[in-house]
Amino acid sequence: MMLAMQLLRGAVKHTGRRPQCSVKQLIPVVPGTTSTSQQLPAFRGTQSSFCANTDSDNPRVLITGGLGQLGVGLAELLRQRFGQNNVILSDIRKPSYHVYHSGPFVFADILDLKNLREIVVNNNISWLVHYSAVLSAVGENNVAVAKDVNITGLHNILDIATEHGLRVFVPSTIGAFGPSSPRDLTPDLCVQRPQTIYGVSKVHAELMGEYYHHRYGLDFRCLRYPGIISADSQPGGGTTDYAVKIFHAAVKTGSFECNLCSGTQLPMMYIDDCLRATLEVLEAPADNLASRTYNIHAMSFTPQSLTQEIQKAVPHFKTTYDVDPVLQAIADSWPMALDDSAARRDWGWKHKYDLPELVKTMLSHITVSNRRAQDF
Numbered sequence: 001m002m003l004a005m006q007l008l009r010g011a012v013k014h015t016g017r018r019p020q021c022s023v024k025q026l027i028p029v030v031p032g033t034t035s036t037s038q039q040l041p042a043f044r045g046t047q048s049s050f051c052a053n054t055d056s057d058n059p060r061v062l063i064t065g066g067l068g069q070l071g072v073g074l075a076e077l078l079r080q081r082f083g084q085n086n087v088i089l090s091d092i093r094k095p096s097y098h099v100y101h102s103g104p105f106v107f108a109d110i111l112d113l114k115n116l117r118e119i120v121v122n123n124n125i126s127w128l129v130h131y132s133a134v135l136s137a138v139g140e141n142n143v144a145v146a147k148d149v150n151i152t153g154l155h156n157i158l159d160i161a162t163e164h165g166l167r168v169f170v171p172s173t174i175g176a177f178g179p180s181s182p183r184d185l186t187p188d189l190c191v192q193r194p195q196t197i198y199g200v201s202k203v204h205a206e207l208m209g210e211y212y213h214h215r216y217g218l219d220f221r222c223l224r225y226p227g228i229i230s231a232d233s234q235p236g237g238g239t240t241d242y243a244v245k246i247f248h249a250a251v252k253t254g255s256f257e258c259n260l261c262s263g264t265q266l267p268m269m270y271i272d273d274c275l276r277a278t279l280e281v282l283e284a285p286a287d288n289l290a291s292r293t294y295n296i297h298a299m300s301f302t303p304q305s306l307t308q309e310i311q312k313a314v315p316h317f318k319t320t321y322d323v324d325p326v327l328q329a330i331a332d333s334w335p336m337a338l339d340d341s342a343a344r345r346d347w348g349w350k351h352k353y354d355l356p357e358l359v360k361t362m363l364s365h366i367t368v369s370n371r372r373a374q375d376f
């Protein structure tokens, strides 16, 4: 390892360019790694250099926090593209039988730097998708945990990614804006003074990632996701969760009690669009990325307009309201719609699902999986 570091330093000095991967002069010396049972099926290409291969052809991807609402779907998409064994899901929870058998899975606590480093080194990881987080609603009830996971954990991820020359994707959120941000067509660059620990930690992540990019050459990429809606994975404790739960209620009981006011408009996106955007920005040539943090947008709706759209397919469906003041205050401080023109211009972002398409797709997925469950 020391020899590799010396060679790397020499190479950097010789070319006079910023190192693309290691920044050992700024990061404490990497302790020796030990071989553990964390090693997973081998990369199909050959890699002998100290730096990982971050180009798009044969990445080895690690997804942290992969058992939440988004990680399993992303792993499925990335495995279709890069091969089943080249995408490793990780989390601190135990995977379901199906997830465990669908591809590589390891335990990874993002607060354990040594464990993370071992996984990255032993599995020759070149891309890191950092999904571990404590979301807005849960975060307000557990500020200390949110601080640890969303801030300390993020520091570990950025340090590991910088040490090993990884391309790193960290999602941000509409929650990174606050009451003093413009609320309609919120631009990429504007005042960001969020009032949740979740939002504060995500602004921190955006700024730290961009700082590491400028300072150390880290290949940091970040999208600000709207509220994400999915049929076969449950939301993890956010303010936008109602927009997932409402579909299950429409199919199962025909009524729903909403914890946000009927007129609360928020930006939302169907999961397939969100995951495709993530893959697209990960694969985008660096030269196309004028920025490292982009808004993405698909649709905006209120509980009332969503209810009306669902009623077109389920005419007896009814929504009642029992507003949670904490969640309402959060929602009222978030954008109603994002301006994502830079993402559309720079790397060709285009959503496929609008509100009618979202409702049709969600209702049909949930109806089919309910029928299947009843057949067993």
Ligand SMILES: NC(=O)C1=CN([C@@H]2O[C@H](COP(=O)(O)OP(=O)(O)OC[C@H]3O[C@@H](n4cnc5c(N)ncnc54)[C@H](O)[C@@H]3O)[C@@H](O)[C@H]2O)C=CC1
Residues within 6 Å of the ligand: 064, 065, 066, 067, 068, 069, 070, 071, 091, 092, 093, 108, 109, 110, 111, 130, 131, 132, 133, 134, 135, 149, 153, 171, 172, 173, 174, 224, 225, 226, 227, 228, 229, 234, 235, 236, 237, 238, 240
């Ligand atoms: N789902 C959504 O609507 C949106 C999600 N995002 C972001 O996308 C990412 C993924 O979101 P979701 O899948 O919805 O989140 P989630 O809350 O469903 O899942 C987060 C995962 O992180 C894991 N985790 C918690 N502490 C950990 C630790 N110490 N080490 C490793 N893993 C740990 C949890 O076990 C959980 O499986 C998050 O960063 C979130 O902020 C951003 C905007 C919208």
Ligand SMILES: CC(=O)[C@H](N)C(=O)O
Residues within 6 Å of the ligand: 135, 136, 137, 173, 174, 175, 198, 225, 226, 227, 228, 237, 238, 239, 240, 241
């Ligand atoms: C929009 C998000 O980041 C998330 N779904 C939340 O509501 O906390």
